[in-house]
Each structure stands twice: as C-alpha cells, then as structure tokens.
Amino acid sequence: MDAFAHLGERVRSALSTRGFETPTEPQRRAIPTLASGDHGLVIAPTGTGKTETAMLPVFDAIASKRDSEGTPFGISALYVTPLRALNRDMRERLDWWAEELQLDVDVRHGDTTQYQRGKQADDPPDVLVTTPETLQAMLTGKKLRRALSDVDHVVVDEVHELAASKRGAQMAIGLERLRELADEFQCIGLSATVGDPEEVGKFLTGDRGCSIVEVEAGSKLDLRVLTPEVTEEDERLGGTLMTKPDVASHVRAIRDIVEANDSTLVFVNTRQTAEALGSRFKKLETNIGIHHGSLSKEARIDVEDRFKAGSLDALLCTSSMELGIDVGRIDHVVQYQSPREVSRLLQRVGRAGHRRDVVSRGTVVATMPDDTFESLAICRRAERGQVEPANIHHGSxxxxxxxxxxxxxxxxxxxxxxxxxxxxxxxxxxxxxxxxxxxxxxxxxxxxxxxxxxxxxxxxxxxxxxxxxxxNLSMIPDEATYAVEDMASGRQVGTLDERFVVNFAQPGEVFIQRGEMWRITEVDDEEEAVKVTPVEDPGGEVPSWVGQEIPVPYDVAQDVGDLRYDARQRFEVGEDRPTVARWVVEGYPTDDHTASEALEQLERHTQAMPASDRLVVESYGREIVLNACFGHKVNETLGRLLSALLGQQTGSSVGMEIDPYRIELEVPGGTSATDVLTLLRETDPDHVASLIELSLKNADALKFKLAQVAAKFGSLKRWQGSGSRQFGRSRLLEALRDTPMYDEAVREILHEDLDVDGAADVLRRVQSGALSVETVTERTPVGMGGRSSGQELLSPENADASVIETVRERIQEDRVLLFCLHCQDWERRQQVGRVPDQPECPLCGSTRVAALNPWADEVIDAVRSGDKDDEQRKRTERAYRSANLVQSHGKQAVVALAARGVGAHNAARIIAKLREDEDDFYRDILQQERRYARTKSFWD
Structure with a gap:
C-alpha cells in the first residue's frame, strides 16, 4: 500500500473500485519514483501490471495538474507501442481508468479515419495511444503541433523491441523533435526483457538520467526441454505425414500438449517452419490456427479472435505473437526448436499465465543434439536472468x-x-x-x-x-511484396517478400503457405504477382530457402561449448550414458530420455572436444570444419574472412556454411587445415574490419541493402528508370560507392549480420594462446552434427521419389549452352534431355565440349579473346574445367553442370561419388542446389 500512497485521492479511489488492494512487485518499487516525475525504465514479467505501473502515476499527474492549472488544450501523455494491434489492446485497458478519472483516451495510427484525426486535432485527448511512425506524422501537423506542446509524459511500451531497430533510432530523434515543442517531459519505458537496462535507459531519455526498476522473470518460469520418445504411434504417423518417425513424434508431442491445455501458443522461429508444421497439423485435422506476418491483416485478426473466443485450441505463430497482443488467457507455451536467444524465450513463455503470481509454463521441443544443448543453456540463462543486450543502431x-x-x-x-x-x-x-x-x-x-x-x-x-x-514515415525497409495467386481459383493465397522472389522464386519451385503446398508456375514482375498451382503430394520438396535465422548469441554458444565439454569429460573418466544423463538432469530442466538422446553424439565423439576456450579444426578431403563455439555472428565473420583469404591465395572460390558451433569450408585441392591454422595465427586482428568490407564489395546482400538505404535517402529514383525492379543492383553499387549510403549499407550489415570485434578477439586469443587450437584428420560426430535448417519437417532425409522425379524432369527440360573448346567455332543451346551420351563437335569431331549456362555468352567471348583480363582468364579456366568433365563423363557431367549453382568443382565431386542408384545422383544434385540457395546471397 505504501506505493499507492504516493498517488492522489482520486486515483486511490479508482484503485479501490477496481479491486487493486495491494501493489504488484513492479508497482511497489516503481510507482514512488514515477510519481515524483523521474524518468524510469520498468522491466518485469508479462502479467505483473506494468501498464498500470506506468499509467497510474501519469493519470494522477494529469488529474492533479488539471485541478491546479485547469484543463490544458493539448495532449498530456503519449503512449507509444510498436504494433497497431497493441494500440487496440492498450486503448481497451486504459479506457476504464480514463472513464473513472474523467479523462479522454484515444488511439491514432495509420488506419485512423480522416474524421477521427480531425476530431483529435480540434479537441485533443488527454492520453493518445500511437505508434512511432504516427508520431512522425503528428510532429508536422499545424494543429497537432499545438496539441503536442502540452505533452508532459511519454510512455514507450516494449521498449526493448524499439531499442534494437532503426524504428527506435528514428523515434529517439522524434522525441528530441517533440522536446522542441513541449520542452522537457517524463519518459517511461516498459519491457519484459532488457539485457542492458542502463543502455536502454540512455536510449529512452537521451542520456538524461533514468531510474531502473527490474523484477527478475526467472523465478516465475516453469521450463522444460523435451525430445519425445518415438512410439509405435509415431511409426504409423510418419507414414501418414510423409515424414520420419522422430519428426512425427515432435508433431505428436505438440498435439498432446495442446490437448492437455485449454489454450496454447506454439512458437516457431521462421515462417517456413510455421507453414511446414502447420501443414502437418492440418493433415491431422488438429484445431490449430496459423499466425505470422505474411498473412493478411484480416487473416491474422480472424485467428486472434477465434483463439480468444475458444474456438481454436492453439495458435502456431512466429514472433508476430511475442509482443503481448491480447488473445485471452494462455495456459502453456510451446517453443518448437531452440528459441536461439534468452530474451526471445522470456518474451514467448512470458505469454503463458499472464496473470499476477501465476507461473509461466513453457516446453521447448528439441529436435537434435545442438538444439537440445542450446535450449538447456538458454533455459538456465533465463532462470538466472541473463538476457542479451539490446543491439542499438548507433549512427545510422x-x-x-x-x-x-x-x-x-x-x-x-x-x-x-x-x-x-x-x-x-x-x-x-x-x-x-x-x-x-x-x-x-x-x-x-x-x-x-x-x-x-x-x-x-x-x-x-x-x-x-x-x-x-x-x-518515408517508417524506417522499415520499403520492400515490395508479391501477391501469391492460385491460378485455378484466381484467389490470393498470401504474399511473398521481394527478397524471396528475387533470390529463389522460379517456375517449378515448391513452397508452403497457409499450411498448403504450392508450385510456382509464373513470376510476373510488372504485376508483382507469383502465380501458383496447388501440390497434392505432401511429400513434395521443402522450399530450398530458409528465412533469416535468429542468430544465436556468443554467450549462449560459449555455454553450449562448456556443457558439451563437461559432459564429454564424464565419459572420459568412465561414466556411462545414463549416469551422465542424470548429471545433466540435476543441473538443467529436462528428463533422462532427452538428455540421453543428445548425449549419444558426445558418447561417440572420442577425438578432441571443442569448448569455450578450445577450437578444434577437422579436415577430410576438401572439407575443413572449425568447431567454434562463438555463435552465428562471430562464426559468419570468421568464415567469410577465412574463405575470402583462402580464395585470394588459391584463385578459386571457397564454399562456406556456418552455424553457431561450426564453420564448414569446402576448399580447392591442395588446401589443407594447416593453411587455415596459418591464417588464424598470422592475420592481423586489426585488419579484420577492412578485409571483411573488401569481401562484401560484390555480395548480393550488400547490393540488396544498398538499394533499401538509397530509397531512404531518396536516391533510388535517380537510378531505377523503368522496367524490372531487379534493375542493375551492381550498377547501383558502383554509382553509390563513395557516398554516405554505401557507408550506411556496410554499417548495417556489419551491425546486424556480423561481429567484427568478436572475430578479431578470437584471432587475438588464438595468437596469444588463450584459445587453444587442436586438429584432427577425420570428421567427428560433433563436427558433422550441424543443423539441417528444419527441412526434415516435410520430407525424409532421402528425398521422396516424386521430388527426385521432379528434379530429374526439371534438369532434363533445362537448356544448356554447348561450346567446342578445340575449334572454338561451334556453339549450340540445347535441352539437356536431348544432349547425346557423349557430346562432340559436329565441325571438328572433338569431345572437348564445355557445358555452360544458356546465357553465358561472356564465357565464350572470354575464351575467344586474345588479350584476356583477370575476369576473362577466370571464365576461360571455368570453361576448360567444364569441358574436361564432359570429355571424361559425357552426359552425366552435362546434367550435373546444368543444376543451379553447382559449377565444375561441385559437379566433379557429385560425379565421383560411388552410388548404386541413379536417384542418389539427383539427390546429391538437389542437396548441392539447396546449399547454394542458402549461401548465394552473400557471394557472387
């Protein structure tokens, strides 16, 4: 009651009427400070009354000022939320208090009618609930500027979400613009998860001092990590769902949790996984709705309302449901696969309970050893309140x-x-x-x-x-969305992002939307439409793209490294797997079966074990794997650095794939682990930034980012002209290279995707001996245990026969450019299926025939050129590698070379593999095509 004593009589009376007899923990600790007018940041679990913590002192201050100075013309308080849907919820929550205290509360965002906007300008409410973007527009309106000059309080909800984005950076300047009108005002930030409160407090107030009240979320959590045991039902279910029994067990376990609770949120990390998992639940006729950002607003509101009304048992959702949209009471939260970050787990599981003194219950369904160890590490960090810092955009x-x-x-x-x-x-x-x-x-x-x-x-x-x-009211990139249209019915299925369409959408590709599978028949750039037909066979190919993965932070990856190392040490001293599993269960929220399943990999791993302070480099043939527990961003940076430097040394491209625990390199012949170790020990850490920027200069990722940044500078219209929206990104890069736009595009990629400082620190630790490096000359169980990007959801590890047939048909129908390198006079574009078993030149009879992309005229020009520049020499070498393959392996080489992104080096590896079945040949091609699709946006 002491906290409520800081509030005036009218607010205390309203509290009594509302039945608020005692303050919650954040109210008890924050209201005295906020009632005195200080800036404040309140960090507390969902459902602990944060909104009232902020707004009761604000309502009290407005009422007191009105009593002493009369009713002001303008707006007294702004309540800023990152989502329009939160605006609706917040209005409903604040209306009761406003009515009781005889104050006006209104909402303003992009969908507010012109009539309502005019009304707000002429007769401003006491409290206006809005978004950062609408605040931008309000600051320029003549009448609204007068209304805003009376602002005394700004409350920012979900401040962690804004602090880590350019939307928040824009809002920070917007608040300074507001101060030009209203002079100083009180700032209050609210969040369930902030890893660096002091930094976020500075972000919120412009470093004007900020009182921080933090209530630990870990004590209100009931978490467990589960890998289900495969049952006989799962064996049968695998056949029904066209998937493996262990994947069927994940679907069944989630179904069981949903059936055991009245209302469940099932979170996944990407839209692709939401659609893939949703299609499995649809097959089982489970009462689950799908909710993610690619669905229309109407579709999202429909499932929200049905879930809230109880007509849906669960919602399968992405981060679209993290930020507290009101969908009623939630009993349980399921996280499918690792949540990747502590803050994400707290935000998501915090949705369960959502009432005072109720424990939030959540289950992480883990699918593989990496997933399990990562989830265990994240759960323990969550229980200890070890949240990641906000990734503030400085100087964008x-x-x-x-x-x-x-x-x-x-x-x-x-x-x-x-x-x-x-x-x-x-x-x-x-x-x-x-x-x-x-x-x-x-x-x-x-x-x-x-x-x-x-x-x-x-x-x-x-x-x-x-x-x-x-x-440009919003700093969200103005990325086009393509309508997905069902050709049979003419109806719109959903939308696809421009990034997906530009990089991956080609006729014949299969993807999933709204739980159904679709095959692309046509991409219409002019109409911004992707025309599709339904795919009846649920065993069809999973899309060869992955949404942008949530990066696993450095600290989580370090904890995983130490957990695995400590477990392996127990095997070393003779403990058996059940004993080690019990040790895991004693320290982490899981069961014996889940621990034992994850430990099976470590039990087989008898070589050097990677850890937080130990890097293990393994090599086998042309594959070199750095087992590096540094998280996504550091590993991405190190991987790029090493592949760029090795490529420079050898003159050949180096393939790269990374996850939070491994950097996998596919190197040219003659390159060894020793070359990698030399680079780690001799590369100057102070040069990492410049080397990385150099490696980025032709990356598709930089070109795409530069186009977005140029649009925000108003520059893009000068360079676009008419025609396809894929217009000359390479030309754009050249035109803007020495401008602030180029600097910003590089800064943003370094900020969001890479960690130059972290990678430089790894090099320093290797060179000082603080980070030990060990080598093994074989592939290890841990080294081979990387993620499979969730593609196992829909198809068995060996792709379904119908998928293989689709791949075979597509490649046979594709065209290829044949060119004789002996006489250099004969060239022909031909369907792959019509190429003879041993192609030869009809003019000179030579079998030295290169198989090239059908549009690769520049390669032929390079071969024929007398005085070649560096690029022409490389193209000529590629042509000769292709011709050597075709000469040795005939049509089989032509088929492999016609696949997307395979190239002569990978084609040779595919052909050299011993196999009994031709289907396996096409499976290997498909695997390489998928690998290329995942990594191509970073490389030419």
Missing part, C-alpha cells in the same frame, strides 16, 4: 537523412547546426560528426529532397520534401 545515416527532412517539415526551414544539435541529442546519434551530417544534407539536396541555402547554412523545403516525408 539513413535515419539521420529521414529525420533531417522531418525537421525541415517541422520548421519550414532550419539552421543546419540547429538541426545537427537536435539530431545528436538523441543517444544513438551522439557520435555522428558534423562532416557526416553535412554529407547527408548534401546528398538530400542533390536528390532534390531539400535545398541548402549556402550563404546562411540553412536547410529549406523543396518540391520533393513533402512527397519524400510521407512516403
């Missing part, structure tokens, strides 16, 4: 560009240095230099987004200012 220059235009819209014209001072008051931009700021202004001016009055150093509106501003 496209956000600076966006907000400079916002300031010009606010004031009509503004001094450049005044604009600079406002921007750099925001915490993420405190280190932006004046020269960087000037470069951004000059770029905006050259794009005619604003004018620079040189003599006065003032920024002024231009003809393009208004249009740019309203087209």
């Amino acid at each position: 220059l496209d956000t600076v560009a966006n907000q400079i235009v916002g300031l010009v819209m606010d004031f009509g014209d503004i001094g450049a240095m005044r604009a600079y001072d406002i921007v750099t008051r925001a915490y993420p931009f405190r280190e932006v230099t004046r020269e960087q700021f000037r470069e951004v202004c000059r770029e905006l001016s050259s794009n005619r987004i604003l004018w620079i009055a040189e003599e006065e150093d003032r920024l002024e509106k231009s003809g393009g200012t208004w249009q740019y501003f309203y087209a």
Whole structure:
C-alpha cells in the first residue's frame, strides 16, 4: 500500500473500485519514483501490471495538474507501442481508468479515419495511444503541433523491441523533435526483457538520467526441454505425414500438449517452419490456427479472435505473437526448436499465465543434439536472468537523412547546426560528426529532397520534401511484396517478400503457405504477382530457402561449448550414458530420455572436444570444419574472412556454411587445415574490419541493402528508370560507392549480420594462446552434427521419389549452352534431355565440349579473346574445367553442370561419388542446389 500512497485521492479511489488492494512487485518499487516525475525504465514479467505501473502515476499527474492549472488544450501523455494491434489492446485497458478519472483516451495510427484525426486535432485527448511512425506524422501537423506542446509524459511500451531497430533510432530523434515543442517531459519505458537496462535507459531519455526498476522473470518460469520418445504411434504417423518417425513424434508431442491445455501458443522461429508444421497439423485435422506476418491483416485478426473466443485450441505463430497482443488467457507455451536467444524465450513463455503470481509454463521441443544443448543453456540463462543486450543502431545515416527532412517539415526551414544539435541529442546519434551530417544534407539536396541555402547554412523545403516525408514515415525497409495467386481459383493465397522472389522464386519451385503446398508456375514482375498451382503430394520438396535465422548469441554458444565439454569429460573418466544423463538432469530442466538422446553424439565423439576456450579444426578431403563455439555472428565473420583469404591465395572460390558451433569450408585441392591454422595465427586482428568490407564489395546482400538505404535517402529514383525492379543492383553499387549510403549499407550489415570485434578477439586469443587450437584428420560426430535448417519437417532425409522425379524432369527440360573448346567455332543451346551420351563437335569431331549456362555468352567471348583480363582468364579456366568433365563423363557431367549453382568443382565431386542408384545422383544434385540457395546471397 505504501506505493499507492504516493498517488492522489482520486486515483486511490479508482484503485479501490477496481479491486487493486495491494501493489504488484513492479508497482511497489516503481510507482514512488514515477510519481515524483523521474524518468524510469520498468522491466518485469508479462502479467505483473506494468501498464498500470506506468499509467497510474501519469493519470494522477494529469488529474492533479488539471485541478491546479485547469484543463490544458493539448495532449498530456503519449503512449507509444510498436504494433497497431497493441494500440487496440492498450486503448481497451486504459479506457476504464480514463472513464473513472474523467479523462479522454484515444488511439491514432495509420488506419485512423480522416474524421477521427480531425476530431483529435480540434479537441485533443488527454492520453493518445500511437505508434512511432504516427508520431512522425503528428510532429508536422499545424494543429497537432499545438496539441503536442502540452505533452508532459511519454510512455514507450516494449521498449526493448524499439531499442534494437532503426524504428527506435528514428523515434529517439522524434522525441528530441517533440522536446522542441513541449520542452522537457517524463519518459517511461516498459519491457519484459532488457539485457542492458542502463543502455536502454540512455536510449529512452537521451542520456538524461533514468531510474531502473527490474523484477527478475526467472523465478516465475516453469521450463522444460523435451525430445519425445518415438512410439509405435509415431511409426504409423510418419507414414501418414510423409515424414520420419522422430519428426512425427515432435508433431505428436505438440498435439498432446495442446490437448492437455485449454489454450496454447506454439512458437516457431521462421515462417517456413510455421507453414511446414502447420501443414502437418492440418493433415491431422488438429484445431490449430496459423499466425505470422505474411498473412493478411484480416487473416491474422480472424485467428486472434477465434483463439480468444475458444474456438481454436492453439495458435502456431512466429514472433508476430511475442509482443503481448491480447488473445485471452494462455495456459502453456510451446517453443518448437531452440528459441536461439534468452530474451526471445522470456518474451514467448512470458505469454503463458499472464496473470499476477501465476507461473509461466513453457516446453521447448528439441529436435537434435545442438538444439537440445542450446535450449538447456538458454533455459538456465533465463532462470538466472541473463538476457542479451539490446543491439542499438548507433549512427545510422539513413535515419539521420529521414529525420533531417522531418525537421525541415517541422520548421519550414532550419539552421543546419540547429538541426545537427537536435539530431545528436538523441543517444544513438551522439557520435555522428558534423562532416557526416553535412554529407547527408548534401546528398538530400542533390536528390532534390531539400535545398541548402549556402550563404546562411540553412536547410529549406523543396518540391520533393513533402512527397519524400510521407512516403518515408517508417524506417522499415520499403520492400515490395508479391501477391501469391492460385491460378485455378484466381484467389490470393498470401504474399511473398521481394527478397524471396528475387533470390529463389522460379517456375517449378515448391513452397508452403497457409499450411498448403504450392508450385510456382509464373513470376510476373510488372504485376508483382507469383502465380501458383496447388501440390497434392505432401511429400513434395521443402522450399530450398530458409528465412533469416535468429542468430544465436556468443554467450549462449560459449555455454553450449562448456556443457558439451563437461559432459564429454564424464565419459572420459568412465561414466556411462545414463549416469551422465542424470548429471545433466540435476543441473538443467529436462528428463533422462532427452538428455540421453543428445548425449549419444558426445558418447561417440572420442577425438578432441571443442569448448569455450578450445577450437578444434577437422579436415577430410576438401572439407575443413572449425568447431567454434562463438555463435552465428562471430562464426559468419570468421568464415567469410577465412574463405575470402583462402580464395585470394588459391584463385578459386571457397564454399562456406556456418552455424553457431561450426564453420564448414569446402576448399580447392591442395588446401589443407594447416593453411587455415596459418591464417588464424598470422592475420592481423586489426585488419579484420577492412578485409571483411573488401569481401562484401560484390555480395548480393550488400547490393540488396544498398538499394533499401538509397530509397531512404531518396536516391533510388535517380537510378531505377523503368522496367524490372531487379534493375542493375551492381550498377547501383558502383554509382553509390563513395557516398554516405554505401557507408550506411556496410554499417548495417556489419551491425546486424556480423561481429567484427568478436572475430578479431578470437584471432587475438588464438595468437596469444588463450584459445587453444587442436586438429584432427577425420570428421567427428560433433563436427558433422550441424543443423539441417528444419527441412526434415516435410520430407525424409532421402528425398521422396516424386521430388527426385521432379528434379530429374526439371534438369532434363533445362537448356544448356554447348561450346567446342578445340575449334572454338561451334556453339549450340540445347535441352539437356536431348544432349547425346557423349557430346562432340559436329565441325571438328572433338569431345572437348564445355557445358555452360544458356546465357553465358561472356564465357565464350572470354575464351575467344586474345588479350584476356583477370575476369576473362577466370571464365576461360571455368570453361576448360567444364569441358574436361564432359570429355571424361559425357552426359552425366552435362546434367550435373546444368543444376543451379553447382559449377565444375561441385559437379566433379557429385560425379565421383560411388552410388548404386541413379536417384542418389539427383539427390546429391538437389542437396548441392539447396546449399547454394542458402549461401548465394552473400557471394557472387
């Protein structure tokens, strides 16, 4: 009651009417501070009354000010949430209090009607619930600026979500723009999970001081990690679901949990997994709805309402349901496969219970040893409250560009240095230099987004200012979405992101949406549509793409390394698997069967064991694997560094795949583990950043990012012209190389996908001896135990016969360019199926015939060229490698070379494999095509 004593009589009376007799823990600790007007960050589990913790002192302050100073014209408090759907929920939660205290609460976002907006401008509410983007628009409205000048409080909900994104960086400057109108106001942040409260407090307040109240979530969790035992029912179910019995056991275990509870959320990590798992539940006629960001707003609201009403037993969802959208009471949360991050597990499992003093119950269904050990490490870190820090975007220059235009819209014209001072008051931009700021202004001016009055150093509106501003209210990349249309019915099935369409969508590919399988028949860039037909056979191919994976953090990967190492040490001293399993169960939330299943891999692993302070390099033939427990970003950075340096040394491309515990390299002949060790020991850690940037220069990932950043600078329209949206990304990269846009695109990739500092630290530790390195000359059980990207959900490990037939038919129907390297006069484009068993030149009779991509005219030009540059020499070498294969292996080589992304080196490996069945030949081709699809966006 002491906390409530800090509130005025009217609010205390409302508390009594509402039945709030005693404060919750966050209310007890935070209300006194917030009631005094201090900035505050409240971190507490879902369902502990965070909203009331923030809003009761705010309501009290508004009511008290009204009593002493009269009713102000404008808005007294803004409540900012990252999702429109949260706005709806928050309005409903606050309405009761507002009515009781005779205050007005309203909502404003992109869907608010024009009539309602006008009403809010003429008669502003006391409290306005809104989104960061709508705040941007409000700051420029004449009447709304007057209304905003009365703001005394800003509450930011789910502040961790905004702190880690450019939307949040934009909001941080937006709040500084608001201070130009309203002077100082109180900032209150709310979240269930923040790993670095002091940093997020600075983000929230512009480093103006922030009181932090943190209530540990770990004590309110009941977690377990489960790998189901395979039963006879699973053996039968595997046949029904066209999958392996152990995968069927995952589906059955989730079904059992759903049936044992009234309402369950089943979280997965990617939309692909949601669709694949959803299709299995649909086959079982389980009462589960699917909810993710690719579905239409209407489809999402429909399943939310049906779940809330109890007509659905469960929702299968991605991060779309993490942020507390009100779908009623939730009894249990299932996480399928590792949640990858502590913060994600806490956000997701925190949805269960969602009431005061109720323990949140969650089950992680683990599918393989990596998955199990990772989930155990994350659960223990969650119980200890060890949450990852927010990944704040510091100094993002496209956000600076966006907000400079916002300031010009606010004031009509503004001094450049005044604009600079406002921007750099925001915490993420405190280190932006004046020269960087000037470069951004000059770029905006050259794009005619604003004018620079040189003599006065003032920024002024231009003809393009208004249009740019309203087209760029959001910092979410303006990525096109393609409608997915069922050709048979003409109805829209859903949407696909531009990134998927550009990189992977080709006629014949199969993907899953809304739990059903579809084959692409046509991609229409002009209409932004993908036309599809349904696939009846549920054993069909899983898509050869994976959504962007949630990166496993360094600290989690280190814990996994130590857990596996400690377990292996017990095997070393003679303990059997049941004994080691009991040791795992004593320290982690799991059962004997789950622990034992994961430990089987370690029991077989008799070679050197990787750990947090030990790197194990294994090699076999052309495969070199670094067992490195450093997480996704460090391993991605190290992998790129090593493959780029090895490629430079050998003049050949180096294949790379990474996961949080391994870096797998496919190296040219003659390259050994010793070469890798030499690079680890001799590469200067201080040069990692420049080497990585060099390796990025032609990467598709950089070109795609640069196009997004250029759009936020208003530059893209200058370079796009008419025609396909896949217009010259390479030309764009060359045109923008020495601009702030290029710098920002590189910064963003380094920030989101890589960890240069972490990789440099690994090199320093190797070179100082703090990180030991051991080598083995064979593949190890742990080294071969990497993830399979969830593709096992729909098809057995050996692809279904119908899939193999589809691959065979596609390749046989594809065209190939045949070119004689002996006389260099004969070339022909021909269907693969019509190529003879041993191709030969009809002009000179030579069998030295290269099989090339049907559009590879530049390769023929390179071969015929007398004075070759470096690129032409490489193309010529590739042509001769292809011809040597065709000369030795005939049509089999042509088939392998016609596959997507295979190339002569991988074709040779596929052909050299001993196999009894031709189907296995096509299985190996399919596996290589999938591997290429997963990694091609990073390499030319």
